[in-house]
Amino acid sequence: xxxxxxxxxxxxxxxxxxxxxxxxxxxxxxxxxxxxxxxxxxxxxxxxxxxxxxxxxxxxxxxxxxxxxxxxxxxxxxxxxxxxxxxxxxxxxxxxxxxxxxxxxxxxxxx
Amino acid sequence: xxxxxxxxxxxxxxxxxxxxxxxxxxxxxxxxxxxxxxxxxxxxxxxxxxxxxxxxxxxxxxxxxxxxxxxxxxxxxxxxxxxxxxxxxxxxxxxxxxxxxxxxxxxxxxxxxxxxxxxxxxxxxxxxxxxxxxxxxxxxxxxxxxxxxxxxxxxxxxxxxxxxxx
Numbered sequence: 001x002x003x004x005x006x007x008x009x010x011x012x013x014x015x016x017x018x019x020x021x022x023x024x025x026x027x028x029x030x031x032x033x034x035x036x037x038x039x040x041x042x043x044x045x046x047x048x049x050x051x052x053x054x055x056x057x058x059x060x061x062x063x064x065x066x067x068x069x070x071x072x073x074x075x076x077x078x079x080x081x082x083x084x085x086x087x088x089x090x091x092x093x094x095x096x097x098x099x100x101x102x103x104x105x106x107x108x109x110x111x
Numbered sequence: 112x113x114x115x116x117x118x119x120x121x122x123x124x125x126x127x128x129x130x131x132x133x134x135x136x137x138x139x140x141x142x143x144x145x146x147x148x149x150x151x152x153x154x155x156x157x158x159x160x161x162x163x164x165x166x167x168x169x170x171x172x173x174x175x176x177x178x179x180x181x182x183x184x185x186x187x188x189x190x191x192x193x194x195x196x197x198x199x200x201x202x203x204x205x206x207x208x209x210x211x212x213x214x215x216x217x218x219x220x221x222x223x224x225x226x227x228x229x230x231x232x233x234x235x236x237x238x239x240x241x242x243x244x245x246x247x248x249x250x251x252x253x254x255x256x257x258x259x260x261x262x263x264x265x266x267x268x269x270x271x272x273x274x275x276x277x
Binding site for chain 2: 001002003004005006007008009011012013015016017018019020022023024026028029031032033035036039042043046047049050051053054055057063064065066067068070071073074075077078079080081082083084085086088089090091092093095101
């Protein structure tokens with residue numbers, strides 16, 4: 001499978017996430033679109049690691065080339081889990097204070 | 112066209128359709144359920160790439176833990192189904208145009224990129240995605256970031272409790 005197909009697919013998922021962040025006003029859905037973008041990047045990292053590994057195996061270099069990218073994806077998932085817990089706590093706190101999760105109410109820093 | 116390519120195209124189309132449904136569904140709970148389907152499709156892609164450990168971790172962490180957290184928060188704050196005021200039409204149009212132009216620009220850049228020509232991703236083979244090599248790399252070369260991430264989790268837990276407490 002050519003690497004370009006994976007890049008096109010991940011770009012499409014990432015762009016859908018960008019459109020969601022730009023057009024929706026519900027804070028939870030904006031947050032979910034950020035998760036979608038994060039997953040698109042993860043999939044692209046794994047695809048590039050397999051591409052690099054395939055090239056290295058063809059050239060007869062080490063068998064474990066490209067394993068770093070998969071470790072990186074693992075750490076990205078770890079950090080995303082921590083980020084989601086903090087972000088959802090912030091959304092709950094925002095709902096307690098304003099009784100809404102509309103992100104357009106979050107403009108107090110503007111003035 | 113062999114079975115692997117058919118699976119690749121089917122999973123890609125399924126993931127993109129579900130991702131669009133995340134955007135256009137009005138009810139946030141439906142959005143969460145569509146997003147879980149997107150994560151299952153991405154896990155299918157990981158299995159096609161023979162990254163079995165990441166496929167399982169993706170299902171457990173994303174589709175299991177994080178999405179349950181989202182559902183729990185949506186149920187907790189009890190938003191009305193149509194309490195989300197709609198943005199004006201031209202704001203939506205501008206958002207779609209911005210995303211679409213980003214997509215076309217990047218696709219045209221990738222099409223011109225010479226270092227990518229002829230590179231292929233070997234599907235269904237390779238051993239770097241299995242647990243044995245990943246565990247060896249994680250506990251030899253990356254043991255310090257692994258331990259630091261546990262400190263990160265501790266601080267995230269303390270922070271979530273502190274923010275969530277009234």
